[in-house]
Amino acid sequence: MPNLWFFNIFSKGSCQNRQLTLGETFSLDIHSIAMYPVAMLEKELVAASTEPLILSLLSKGESYGYELIQEVKRLSGDQIKWTDGMLYPVLHRMEDNGWIKSRWVEVENGRKRKYYAIKKDGHEALQQKREQWTVVSSVLNGLWKGQHV
Numbered sequence: 001m002p003n004l005w006f007f008n009i010f011s012k013g014s015c016q017n018r019q020l021t022l023g024e025t026f027s028l029d030i031h032s033i034a035m036y037p038v039a040m041l042e043k044e045l046v047a048a049s050t051e052p053l054i055l056s057l058l059s060k061g062e063s064y065g066y067e068l069i070q071e072v073k074r075l076s077g078d079q080i081k082w083t084d085g086m087l088y089p090v091l092h093r094m095e096d097n098g099w100i101k102s103r104w105v106e107v108e109n110g111r112k113r114k115y116y117a118i119k120k121d122g123h124e125a126l127q128q129k130r131e132q133w134t135v136v137s138s139v140l141n142g143l144w145k146g147q148h149v
Contacts, residue, residue: 041079050082050090052133055118055126058100062117065091091116099125 053072057063063071069082094100099122104112118126 040081041076046080046082047086049080049133050086051094052126052129053080054090054094054116055099055122055129058116058118059123059126062115064113064115068116094122097121097125 054068057068057071065084065087069084069087072080072082091100091102095102095116099119100116101119102114102116105115107113
């Protein structure tokens, strides 16, 4: 008796469980997250850390949106994954607050890219946020000291 294989087949938002017939082929899309699960941070914590992360990165030099997304992803070991839809409203709000400024630059391929840089008020906001995060971190470290979490 042949081995029977059952698969969940996903197509256009629907899922069906069916048996494949002998010789039938299909494509299999295995995402790395399924193979190597990484604990994602809760969205509220990611949201709360967005402004201090952006200000910290921009304090090292100007950058553009995609580069910020990739750098945070790299620095967090893929645990913080920003999207365009999340990042750009924050950048615009920070620009409205006077913390950052932007400028358009034409790149090699003729396309334009918007670069962001920190302003004086942004450095002051970063210092305040750094102090706030230090307090929270200190309290948590004190509570967890000697505990195996």
